[in-house]
Amino acid sequence: MMYGILFIVIGLACLLLIQNIQKQRQNQQQYIQEDPSPLTAHQIRLIQESWQRVVPIKDQAAKLFYARLFELDPSVKKLFRGKLDYQGDKLMATLNVVVNSLDNLGGVEAMLQAMGKRHIIYSVEAAHFETVGAALLWVLEQGLGDYFTEEVKEAWVIAYGLIADTMKQAAYDS
Ligand code: HEM
Structure with missing residues:
Protein backbone atom coordinates (compact mmCIF):
# COMPACT_ATOMS: atom_id res chain seq x y z
CA MET A 1 0.00 0.00 0.00
CA MET A 2 2.75 2.46 1.09
CA TYR A 3 4.78 1.60 -2.02
CA GLY A 4 1.70 2.19 -4.20
CA ILE A 5 1.20 5.73 -2.82
CA LEU A 6 4.92 6.46 -3.14
CA PHE A 7 4.86 5.25 -6.73
CA ILE A 8 1.89 7.54 -7.57
CA VAL A 9 3.56 10.58 -5.90
CA ILE A 10 6.83 10.02 -7.77
CA GLY A 11 4.88 9.52 -11.00
CA LEU A 12 3.00 12.82 -10.51
CA ALA A 13 6.22 14.68 -9.68
CA CYS A 14 7.82 13.39 -12.89
CA LEU A 15 4.78 14.47 -14.92
CA LEU A 16 4.92 17.99 -13.45
CA LEU A 17 8.65 18.20 -14.17
CA ILE A 18 8.17 17.15 -17.80
CA GLN A 19 5.30 19.68 -18.24
CA ASN A 20 7.50 22.41 -16.78
CA ILE A 21 10.40 21.62 -19.13
CA GLN A 22 8.01 21.63 -22.12
CA LYS A 23 6.57 25.01 -21.07
CA GLN A 24 10.09 26.50 -20.74
CA ARG A 25 11.00 25.22 -24.21
CA GLN A 26 7.83 26.79 -25.67
CA ASN A 27 8.66 30.13 -24.00
CA GLN A 28 12.20 30.07 -25.37
CA GLN A 29 10.90 29.27 -28.84
CA GLN A 30 8.42 32.16 -28.58
CA TYR A 31 11.22 34.54 -27.50
CA ILE A 32 13.44 33.48 -30.39
CA GLN A 33 10.59 33.93 -32.89
CA GLU A 34 9.48 37.29 -31.49
CA ASP A 35 12.93 38.80 -31.12
CA PRO A 36 15.26 37.63 -33.89
CA SER A 37 18.75 39.14 -33.95
CA PRO A 38 19.06 41.94 -36.51
C1 HEM B 1 30.04 51.69 -28.33
C2 HEM B 1 30.15 52.76 -27.58
C3 HEM B 1 31.11 52.90 -26.42
C4 HEM B 1 31.82 51.97 -25.76
C5 HEM B 1 31.90 50.46 -26.00
C6 HEM B 1 32.55 52.67 -24.70
C7 HEM B 1 33.38 52.08 -23.76
C8 HEM B 1 33.89 52.71 -22.67
C9 HEM B 1 34.53 52.08 -21.54
C10 HEM B 1 34.77 50.58 -21.42
C11 HEM B 1 34.89 53.04 -20.67
C12 HEM B 1 35.65 52.81 -19.33
C13 HEM B 1 34.84 53.25 -18.15
C14 HEM B 1 33.53 52.52 -17.97
O1 HEM B 1 33.41 51.32 -18.24
O2 HEM B 1 32.57 53.20 -17.54
C15 HEM B 1 34.50 54.32 -21.23
C16 HEM B 1 34.72 55.55 -20.65
C17 HEM B 1 34.49 56.74 -21.29
N1 HEM B 1 33.88 56.91 -22.51
FE1 HEM B 1 33.07 55.46 -23.63
N2 HEM B 1 32.27 54.01 -24.80
C18 HEM B 1 31.40 54.19 -25.83
C19 HEM B 1 30.87 55.39 -26.25
C20 HEM B 1 31.34 56.61 -25.86
C21 HEM B 1 30.94 57.86 -26.45
C22 HEM B 1 29.90 58.06 -27.55
C23 HEM B 1 31.66 58.83 -25.83
C24 HEM B 1 31.61 60.31 -26.17
C25 HEM B 1 32.65 60.99 -26.54
C26 HEM B 1 32.49 58.19 -24.82
C27 HEM B 1 33.33 58.82 -23.93
C28 HEM B 1 33.85 58.24 -22.80
C29 HEM B 1 34.48 58.99 -21.72
C30 HEM B 1 34.64 60.51 -21.65
C31 HEM B 1 34.89 58.05 -20.76
C32 HEM B 1 35.62 58.33 -19.45
C33 HEM B 1 37.07 58.49 -19.76
C34 HEM B 1 37.91 58.98 -18.62
O3 HEM B 1 37.54 58.79 -17.47
O4 HEM B 1 38.96 59.54 -18.94
N3 HEM B 1 32.27 56.84 -24.89
N4 HEM B 1 33.89 54.08 -22.45
Whole structure:
Protein backbone atom coordinates (compact mmCIF):
# COMPACT_ATOMS: atom_id res chain seq x y z
CA MET A 1 0.00 0.00 0.00
CA MET A 2 2.75 2.46 1.09
CA TYR A 3 4.78 1.60 -2.02
CA GLY A 4 1.70 2.19 -4.20
CA ILE A 5 1.20 5.73 -2.82
CA LEU A 6 4.92 6.46 -3.14
CA PHE A 7 4.86 5.25 -6.73
CA ILE A 8 1.89 7.54 -7.57
CA VAL A 9 3.56 10.58 -5.90
CA ILE A 10 6.83 10.02 -7.77
CA GLY A 11 4.88 9.52 -11.00
CA LEU A 12 3.00 12.82 -10.51
CA ALA A 13 6.22 14.68 -9.68
CA CYS A 14 7.82 13.39 -12.89
CA LEU A 15 4.78 14.47 -14.92
CA LEU A 16 4.92 17.99 -13.45
CA LEU A 17 8.65 18.20 -14.17
CA ILE A 18 8.17 17.15 -17.80
CA GLN A 19 5.30 19.68 -18.24
CA ASN A 20 7.50 22.41 -16.78
CA ILE A 21 10.40 21.62 -19.13
CA GLN A 22 8.01 21.63 -22.12
CA LYS A 23 6.57 25.01 -21.07
CA GLN A 24 10.09 26.50 -20.74
CA ARG A 25 11.00 25.22 -24.21
CA GLN A 26 7.83 26.79 -25.67
CA ASN A 27 8.66 30.13 -24.00
CA GLN A 28 12.20 30.07 -25.37
CA GLN A 29 10.90 29.27 -28.84
CA GLN A 30 8.42 32.16 -28.58
CA TYR A 31 11.22 34.54 -27.50
CA ILE A 32 13.44 33.48 -30.39
CA GLN A 33 10.59 33.93 -32.89
CA GLU A 34 9.48 37.29 -31.49
CA ASP A 35 12.93 38.80 -31.12
CA PRO A 36 15.26 37.63 -33.89
CA SER A 37 18.75 39.14 -33.95
CA PRO A 38 19.06 41.94 -36.51
CA LEU A 39 22.38 40.34 -37.47
CA THR A 40 22.49 37.17 -39.53
CA ALA A 41 24.82 34.31 -38.57
CA HIS A 42 26.93 35.24 -41.62
CA GLN A 43 27.23 38.88 -40.50
CA ILE A 44 28.22 37.78 -36.98
CA ARG A 45 30.94 35.61 -38.51
CA LEU A 46 32.18 38.53 -40.66
CA ILE A 47 32.40 40.79 -37.61
CA GLN A 48 34.15 38.21 -35.47
CA GLU A 49 36.64 37.26 -38.20
CA SER A 50 37.44 40.89 -39.00
CA TRP A 51 37.82 41.69 -35.30
CA GLN A 52 40.40 38.89 -35.00
CA ARG A 53 42.49 40.86 -37.49
CA VAL A 54 42.26 43.98 -35.33
CA VAL A 55 43.12 42.29 -32.01
CA PRO A 56 46.89 41.99 -32.74
CA ILE A 57 47.04 45.73 -33.56
CA LYS A 58 44.57 46.86 -30.89
CA ASP A 59 46.95 49.37 -29.24
CA GLN A 60 47.57 51.21 -32.50
CA ALA A 61 43.86 50.90 -33.35
CA ALA A 62 42.91 52.55 -30.04
CA LYS A 63 45.41 55.40 -30.61
CA LEU A 64 44.10 55.94 -34.13
CA PHE A 65 40.54 55.86 -32.81
CA TYR A 66 41.06 58.73 -30.35
CA ALA A 67 43.05 60.75 -32.88
CA ARG A 68 40.20 60.40 -35.38
CA LEU A 69 37.53 61.09 -32.74
CA PHE A 70 39.21 64.32 -31.64
CA GLU A 71 39.70 65.32 -35.27
CA LEU A 72 35.98 64.78 -35.99
CA ASP A 73 34.89 66.58 -32.82
CA PRO A 74 37.62 68.42 -30.88
CA SER A 75 35.09 69.40 -28.20
CA VAL A 76 34.91 65.84 -26.78
CA LYS A 77 38.61 65.84 -25.86
CA LYS A 78 37.91 67.59 -22.56
CA LEU A 79 35.59 64.73 -21.47
CA PHE A 80 38.52 62.31 -21.27
CA ARG A 81 40.19 63.05 -17.95
CA GLY A 82 42.16 59.85 -17.47
CA LYS A 83 45.13 58.44 -19.41
CA LEU A 84 44.13 57.64 -22.99
CA ASP A 85 46.30 54.47 -23.11
CA TYR A 86 44.40 53.05 -20.19
CA GLN A 87 41.05 54.19 -21.62
CA GLY A 88 41.94 52.60 -24.98
CA ASP A 89 42.64 49.25 -23.27
CA LYS A 90 39.22 49.35 -21.61
CA LEU A 91 37.46 50.28 -24.83
CA MET A 92 39.13 47.45 -26.75
CA ALA A 93 38.47 44.92 -23.95
CA THR A 94 34.78 45.87 -23.93
CA LEU A 95 34.47 45.65 -27.70
CA ASN A 96 36.16 42.25 -27.52
CA VAL A 97 33.58 40.95 -25.04
CA VAL A 98 30.65 42.32 -27.05
CA VAL A 99 31.96 41.02 -30.40
CA ASN A 100 32.36 37.57 -28.87
CA SER A 101 28.79 37.73 -27.51
CA LEU A 102 27.05 38.80 -30.72
CA ASP A 103 25.14 35.53 -30.99
CA ASN A 104 23.74 36.11 -27.51
CA LEU A 105 23.57 39.87 -26.97
CA GLY A 106 21.11 39.33 -24.12
CA GLY A 107 24.09 38.05 -22.12
CA VAL A 108 25.83 41.45 -22.27
CA GLU A 109 22.75 43.68 -22.27
CA ALA A 110 22.91 44.51 -18.55
CA MET A 111 26.64 45.31 -18.85
CA LEU A 112 25.97 47.68 -21.80
CA GLN A 113 23.07 49.35 -19.99
CA ALA A 114 25.19 49.98 -16.88
CA MET A 115 28.00 51.31 -19.07
CA GLY A 116 25.54 53.59 -20.89
CA LYS A 117 24.41 55.04 -17.57
CA ARG A 118 28.04 55.63 -16.47
CA HIS A 119 28.57 57.63 -19.65
CA ILE A 120 26.12 60.28 -18.37
CA ILE A 121 28.58 60.86 -15.51
CA TYR A 122 31.33 61.42 -18.11
CA SER A 123 29.05 64.14 -19.65
CA VAL A 124 28.58 62.10 -22.82
CA GLU A 125 25.55 63.09 -24.90
CA ALA A 126 23.45 60.87 -27.16
CA ALA A 127 24.67 62.72 -30.28
CA HIS A 128 28.30 61.81 -29.46
CA PHE A 129 27.56 58.16 -30.28
CA GLU A 130 27.35 59.03 -33.96
CA THR A 131 30.84 60.56 -33.96
CA VAL A 132 32.26 57.63 -31.99
CA GLY A 133 30.65 55.25 -34.51
CA ALA A 134 32.19 57.16 -37.41
CA ALA A 135 35.64 57.08 -35.75
CA LEU A 136 35.35 53.33 -35.07
CA LEU A 137 34.34 52.53 -38.65
CA TRP A 138 37.20 54.67 -39.97
CA VAL A 139 39.71 52.79 -37.80
CA LEU A 140 38.33 49.44 -38.96
CA GLU A 141 38.72 50.61 -42.55
CA GLN A 142 42.33 51.67 -41.93
CA GLY A 143 43.21 48.48 -40.05
CA LEU A 144 41.45 45.98 -42.31
CA GLY A 145 42.25 47.51 -45.71
CA ASP A 146 40.78 45.38 -48.55
CA TYR A 147 39.19 43.05 -46.02
CA PHE A 148 36.84 45.89 -45.04
CA THR A 149 34.36 45.19 -47.85
CA GLU A 150 30.89 46.77 -48.12
CA GLU A 151 29.48 43.57 -46.63
CA VAL A 152 31.81 43.70 -43.61
CA LYS A 153 31.12 47.41 -43.18
CA GLU A 154 27.35 46.89 -43.24
CA ALA A 155 27.61 44.20 -40.55
CA TRP A 156 29.69 46.51 -38.33
CA VAL A 157 27.25 49.39 -38.82
CA ILE A 158 24.40 47.20 -37.57
CA ALA A 159 26.45 45.83 -34.65
CA TYR A 160 27.60 49.30 -33.54
CA GLY A 161 23.99 50.52 -33.81
CA LEU A 162 22.84 47.72 -31.50
CA ILE A 163 25.57 48.50 -28.92
CA ALA A 164 25.01 52.27 -29.07
CA ASP A 165 21.20 51.95 -28.91
CA THR A 166 21.38 49.68 -25.84
CA MET A 167 23.70 52.15 -24.07
CA LYS A 168 21.70 55.22 -25.13
CA GLN A 169 18.30 53.79 -24.22
CA ALA A 170 19.53 52.95 -20.71
CA ALA A 171 21.14 56.36 -20.30
CA TYR A 172 18.75 58.84 -21.90
CA ASP A 173 15.32 57.19 -22.35
CA SER A 174 14.23 57.05 -18.72
C1 HEM B 1 30.04 51.69 -28.33
C2 HEM B 1 30.15 52.76 -27.58
C3 HEM B 1 31.11 52.90 -26.42
C4 HEM B 1 31.82 51.97 -25.76
C5 HEM B 1 31.90 50.46 -26.00
C6 HEM B 1 32.55 52.67 -24.70
C7 HEM B 1 33.38 52.08 -23.76
C8 HEM B 1 33.89 52.71 -22.67
C9 HEM B 1 34.53 52.08 -21.54
C10 HEM B 1 34.77 50.58 -21.42
C11 HEM B 1 34.89 53.04 -20.67
C12 HEM B 1 35.65 52.81 -19.33
C13 HEM B 1 34.84 53.25 -18.15
C14 HEM B 1 33.53 52.52 -17.97
O1 HEM B 1 33.41 51.32 -18.24
O2 HEM B 1 32.57 53.20 -17.54
C15 HEM B 1 34.50 54.32 -21.23
C16 HEM B 1 34.72 55.55 -20.65
C17 HEM B 1 34.49 56.74 -21.29
N1 HEM B 1 33.88 56.91 -22.51
FE1 HEM B 1 33.07 55.46 -23.63
N2 HEM B 1 32.27 54.01 -24.80
C18 HEM B 1 31.40 54.19 -25.83
C19 HEM B 1 30.87 55.39 -26.25
C20 HEM B 1 31.34 56.61 -25.86
C21 HEM B 1 30.94 57.86 -26.45
C22 HEM B 1 29.90 58.06 -27.55
C23 HEM B 1 31.66 58.83 -25.83
C24 HEM B 1 31.61 60.31 -26.17
C25 HEM B 1 32.65 60.99 -26.54
C26 HEM B 1 32.49 58.19 -24.82
C27 HEM B 1 33.33 58.82 -23.93
C28 HEM B 1 33.85 58.24 -22.80
C29 HEM B 1 34.48 58.99 -21.72
C30 HEM B 1 34.64 60.51 -21.65
C31 HEM B 1 34.89 58.05 -20.76
C32 HEM B 1 35.62 58.33 -19.45
C33 HEM B 1 37.07 58.49 -19.76
C34 HEM B 1 37.91 58.98 -18.62
O3 HEM B 1 37.54 58.79 -17.47
O4 HEM B 1 38.96 59.54 -18.94
N3 HEM B 1 32.27 56.84 -24.89
N4 HEM B 1 33.89 54.08 -22.45
